[in-house]
Amino acid sequence: MALEMINLHKRFGSHEAVGGLDARIAPGEMFGMLGANGAGKTTTFRMIIGLLDPSNGSVTWQGERLNYRRTHLVGYLPEERGLFPKLTVKEQLVYLMRLNRMSKTAILSELDRWLDRFQIAHYKNKKIEELSKGNQQKIQFMAAVLHRPELLILDEPFSGLDPVNADMLKEAVLDLQKAGATIVFSSHQMHNVEELCEEMIMLKNGKAVLQGHLKDIKRSYGMKSLAVKADYDLSFLQTEAGVLDWREVKDGAHLQIKDEETAERLFQILAARGFVRKFEVEEPSLHDIFIDQVGGSTHA
Amino acid sequence: MRNYIITIQHTVIRRVKSKAFIFTALIMSVLILGMFALSYFLGESGPADDSAENSPGSVMTVNVLDDTETDGYFAEQLSAYDDGHMTFAEQTGSFSETREEASEDGEYVLRLSGSLAELEASLYHDEQGFEGAGPEREVQGYVERAKEDLIAEEMNLSEEQRALLFDPLVVSGQPLDQSEGAPSDEAFMQSYWMVYGLVFAIYLIVIMFGSMIATEVATEKSSRVMELIVSSVNPVTQMLGKITGIGIVGFLNLAVIAAAVSAGSLLTGEHFLTQVVTEMIDYSLLVYALIFILFGYLIYGGSAAMLGALVSRSEEVNQAIQPLIFLAMIAFFISIFGLNAPDLTMIRVLSYIPFFTPQLLFLRIGMTSVPVWEIALIMTLLVISAVLILLLAARIYKGGVLMYGKFSYKEGIKQALSISKKEA
Numbered sequence: 001m002a003l004e005m006i007n008l009h010k011r012f013g014s015h016e017a018v019g020g021l022d023a024r025i026a027p028g029e030m031f032g033m034l035g036a037n038g039a040g041k042t043t044t045f046r047m048i049i050g051l052l053d054p055s056n057g058s059v060t061w062q063g064e065r066l067n068y069r070r071t072h073l074v075g076y077l078p079e080e081r082g083l084f085p086k087l088t089v090k091e092q093l094v095y096l097m098r099l100n101r102m103s104k105t106a107i108l109s110e111l112d113r114w115l116d117r118f119q120i121a122h123y124k125n126k127k128i129e130e131l132s133k134g135n136q137q138k139i140q141f142m143a144a145v146l147h148r149p150e151l152l153i154l155d156e157p158f159s160g161l162d163p164v165n166a167d168m169l170k171e172a173v174l175d176l177q178k179a180g181a182t183i184v185f186s187s188h189q190m191h192n193v194e195e196l197c198e199e200m201i202m203l204k205n206g207k208a209v210l211q212g213h214l215k216d217i218k219r220s221y222g223m224k225s226l227a228v229k230a231d232y233d234l235s236f237l238q239t240e241a242g243v244l245d246w247r248e249v250k251d252g253a254h255l256q257i258k259d260e261e262t263a264e265r266l267f268q269i270l271a272a273r274g275f276v277r278k279f280e281v282e283e284p285s286l287h288d289i290f291i292d293q294v295g296g297s298t299h300a
Numbered sequence: 301m302r303n304y305i306i307t308i309q310h311t312v313i314r315r316v317k318s319k320a321f322i323f324t325a326l327i328m329s330v331l332i333l334g335m336f337a338l339s340y341f342l343g344e345s346g347p348a349d350d351s352a353e354n355s356p357g358s359v360m361t362v363n364v365l366d367d368t369e370t371d372g373y374f375a376e377q378l379s380a381y382d383d384g385h386m387t388f389a390e391q392t393g394s395f396s397e398t399r400e401e402a403s404e405d406g407e408y409v410l411r412l413s414g415s416l417a418e419l420e421a422s423l424y425h426d427e428q429g430f431e432g433a434g435p436e437r438e439v440q441g442y443v444e445r446a447k448e449d450l451i452a453e454e455m456n457l458s459e460e461q462r463a464l465l466f467d468p469l470v471v472s473g474q475p476l477d478q479s480e481g482a483p484s485d486e487a488f489m490q491s492y493w494m495v496y497g498l499v500f501a502i503y504l505i506v507i508m509f510g511s512m513i514a515t516e517v518a519t520e521k522s523s524r525v526m527e528l529i530v531s532s533v534n535p536v537t538q539m540l541g542k543i544t545g546i547g548i549v550g551f552l553n554l555a556v557i558a559a560a561v562s563a564g565s566l567l568t569g570e571h572f573l574t575q576v577v578t579e580m581i582d583y584s585l586l587v588y589a590l591i592f593i594l595f596g597y598l599i600y601g602g603s604a605a606m607l608g609a610l611v612s613r614s615e616e617v618n619q620a621i622q623p624l625i626f627l628a629m630i631a632f633f634i635s636i637f638g639l640n641a642p643d644l645t646m647i648r649v650l651s652y653i654p655f656f657t658p659q660l661l662f663l664r665i666g667m668t669s670v671p672v673w674e675i676a677l678i679m680t681l682l683v684i685s686a687v688l689i690l691l692l693a694a695r696i697y698k699g700g701v702l703m704y705g706k707f708s709y710k711e712g713i714k715q716a717l718s719i720s721k722k723e724a
Contacts, residue, residue: 074531083523096532
């Protein structure tokens with residue numbers, strides 16, 4: 001295993017930020033880490049890259065704890081973005097990449113390549129404070145990947161980006177995975193996780209509430225989504241047995257139901273009432289699972 | 301080591317390239333050169349002409365009217381003297397003529413009359429009262445020398461006898477306390493200036509560099525770039541790199557000031573610099589001074605970095621480093637007080653406290669005689685304290701740079717230690 005967390009704990013005084021995580025991430029895998037604010041994602045990332053020491057348990061990269069002798073193998077995009085506002089893009093990245101053991105020539109050639117890719121080559125000698133937030137984020141992303149790390153930790157990489165830039169970054173992340181990087185990332189935007197990840201873990205109060213292959217989780221999750229459209233009022237459905245959640249949408253309703261048997265029963269009730277335009281039973285979306293598991297305290 | 305050097309380079313280059321550094325250096329240089337120029341031009345064309353003639357570099361001309369009974373011996377003898385500062389010119393005209401000419405040229409007139417036994421001498425100059433009586437004393441010395449030479453010649457004294465008679469005797473001042481190592485008067489004054497200089501230097505270093513270090517750390521924290529940096533470089537390495545980097549920037553600042561002073565000194569012919577180098581610096585104390593500045597910087601700089609890591613916004617830096625500045629101020633005032641009473645028990649006791657050691661032990665070494673064992677003991681305590689303070693600072697720094705929120709010493713230090721703790 002490339003990245004391995006065994007019974008990973010972190011306590012700050014009496015507060016337990018991370019309480020016993022176990023995860024094994026294979027080389028070249030894209031791994032999603034989900035959780036509401038304060039669930040322990042950032043603390044876990046900080047333990048992975050060696051910024052924080054675990055209170056108990058261990059986290060290793062290729063069998064060894066990451067320390068400052070090996071940090072050049074890791075690329076890190078922190079949730080709290082930050083660059084030197086007074087430095088130019090070039091000065092900034094030359095400094096940060098030299099800390100990651102890159103030669104200046106290599107830095108400059110990689111820098112040009114990435115600036116071209118993100119269509120911001122003309123900002124090379126501009127100060128960070130003169131750049132838009134989206135472009136600053138691209139520079140921040142470059143600071144995490146320019147040195148071609150083996151392990152890439154991305155904490156909320158797509159937050160605050162417009163759809164065009166988010167797609168541009170997503171494509172870059174997929175290319176890095178193809179090139180062999182192991183990627184761990186967190187996001188509040190569930191569709192990003194669904195699009196990119198095969199394996200995931202969902203945290204609540206520092207503990208894993210769900211973990212495994214995304215498709216398996218969705219398939220075996222004890223809940224289904226049901227979309228109904230009919231010409232009559234559907235609000236009576238919310239009191240039916242087996243209905244977990246009911247939300248009115250245009251021309252119909254969106255329901256969370258317990259299982260397929262509930263779906264069958266509801267279909268018969270609806271058919272008896274009148275014409276049903278749409279009746280679709282789906283596997284739950286990650287969004288639904290997240291809300292169900294973590295509760296409403298999220299920006300998702 | 302590589303990242304330590306990169307951090308130093310980054311800190312130094314960023315600071316030196318900043319507008320604040322360039323403008324400060326320029327303004328300081330212009331001010332210093334301006335002061336030299338001002339004193340030079342005031343000296344050249346100011347209302348007090350005699351001060352120009354008395355100033356170093358200008359030559360005083362003294363016209364000698366020899367009406368003595370020695371057949372013009374004095375005029376001849378004095379004309380032979382030339383020390384580059386005062387020259388004598390023999391005049392044969394009348395007193396009124398000579399006086400008129402001298403008045404036009406701003407020169408002096410020396411009128412000598414009487415016999416060798418009852419020699420009378422008067423020095424005339426435009427200004428009625430000579431300030432400081434400098435020229436009179438100087439001229440008197442030359443006339444006396446000429447008189448002694450003439451008497452010795454009349455008495456047929458040999459060179460050895462002349463030497464015995466006229467070689468000056470120097471009376472050197474010594475302290476009443478004759479214990480070994482007690483400094484002489486001259487050494488005492490040198491030490492006084494050295495101690496004064498060092499105490500002031502450490503105070504300035506703490507105020508300026510301490511806040512520079514803390515601001516640098518807080519700025520990186522507030523721009524949130526810190527987390528990115530400490531993911532690549534050990535916070536302790538980064539902290540030490542910053543302390544060293546700011547030290548180098550401070551040194552460059554001083555170098556600019558020194559260069560401006562040297563340039564001003566050279567251009568205007570002032571002897572200020574030579575005086576500082578030859579008279580005010582006691583080189584035996586210089587090594588101690590450098591050691592104390594280094595350790596003072598490490599102790600105060602480490603503490604400043606630690607306090608800077610506790611705040612989240614650069615506006616809070618001043619509040620955070622306030623206690624450190626108070627400590628430096630206390631040390632400064634105790635030292636200034638101690639300059640006049642270096643033997644006090646209080647000074648001795650306080651010199652054991654690491655935050656006061658650099659100033660007070662240096663004061664004691666410079667102004668009194670401190671036993672070697674005591675110097676060794678206090679220095680050992682200082683080195684151990686510096687290491688401990690840096691270790692503690694590193695621990696708090698490591699946790700503090702990841703910590704954001706309202707600033708508080710107690711909670712901040714507790715939280716920072718808890719974050720950086722292995723087994724929480």
